[in-house]
Amino acid sequence: MYEEGREIGLHNYHHISNWIVFPPFLQWGLRKSDDVIETITGQHPIYYRPPWGHFNICTWLLQKKYKTIIWTDILGDWKENISVMELFHRLKSSLKDGAVIVLHDSGETLGADKKAPENMIKALEMLFKEEEAKK
Template sequence: MFKFMLKIYIIYLILVAFLPTLLGRIFHYNVIYKSKRNFPCVSITFDDGPDPLYTPILLSLLDKYKIKACFFLLADKVEKYPELSKKIVESGHEIGVHGYKHHINWFLGPKATYNEFIKSIEVIKNITGKYPSYYRPPWGLFTLFVYRSAKKLNMKIVLWSYMSWDWKVKNPDIIVKNILKKIKSGQILIFHDSSTNIASDKKAPGVMIKALEDIIKGIQEKNIKIVDINQFIFTKGDFNEKYI
C-alpha cells in the first residue's frame, strides 16, 4: 500500500509541480523573462527583502544613479519592516510578491496556494498602499495552482534572463565580470537584498551591493538603459524616450 501511494504521489508531483516548473523555467510559458523591444534596455529586480540592513543602502545607491527597480517582497518581512516597505514605494520603485514566506510552493494545494497569494497581496497593499501586479515564485518553482492563482488575480509572473548567483558568490568582482560579460539588451537581472533563506551566504547582499555600482556603470557604458519593469514590459509601439 505504501509503495502504491508513493507512486501516486510521485505522479502527482510530476504533473502538478515538475512539468509546470519545466514549462515556466525552460520554455517560459506564460512568464515574462525578457523584452523584445528595439530600444536597448534592461531591468533590475531584487528578491527576498525588505532587509533592515541592506535595503536602505541599496535604495541610496539606486537613488544615486536615478534607477528604478522592482522589489519582489516577502509579505512576512513587509509586516516586520513596514516603514522600510513604504520607503521602497515612496522612492518610486515597483513592487511584486515573492510569497508570504520563502518556502517551496510544491507542497501547497490549490486552496493554500490561492490563500497565500491573497494574504501576501493584502499585507503588501495595506502597508505600502500599492497593489502588487507582479509575482515571482520562490526559487522559480511553479505548480499548476501558481499559474491559476496568478491568472485569477491578474498578476504577471516575472522571472529573469540571467542568474548572477549573487546569493552565494563571495567576490564582488566575479559578479561584475559575469554580468557584464553576458549582459545584453532585453534582459531582466535578478539580485537579492536579503540573506535569511536556506543556502544563501549571510554576507551575500553586502557583496552584491559592492558589485552593483560597477555593474550599473558597466551597463551604462554599453549604452544600455536601465528601466523599471513597467517600462520594460510595455509592448505597444516603440520605446519612447519620455519613459526613461
C-alpha cells in the same frame, strides 16, 4: 522603492518552493503579500515571481490574477564563494534592455550564505561607479 517610482510585485509571503507548498498555504501567502503591499503603497500588485521560479498546476490557478515575471539573468549571488569580481562581471554581462536580473538582499533564506549579500552590494557599487564614469 514605491516612492521612487518602482513597481512592486509579489514573490510570496514565505520563501517556499511552489513544488512543495500546500495549495491553501500558497493562496494564503499570495493574499497576505498582496494585502501588505496594498497597505504600504495603496495599490495592489500586478506582478508575481514564484520563489526559485518553481511552478506547479496550483501555482497557475492560484496566481492567475497576477502577471508572472521570470528573470533573464540569475547570478548566483546567494553564494558567498562567488567573488565580488565574478559578480561584477556577471552583472555587466547581464545589462541589456529589458533585462530582469535577480539579486538577493538576504542571507537568511534556505540555501543562502549569510554574508553573500555583502558581495552583491560591493559588486553593485563597482558597477554603479563604472556606469557613472561612462556619462
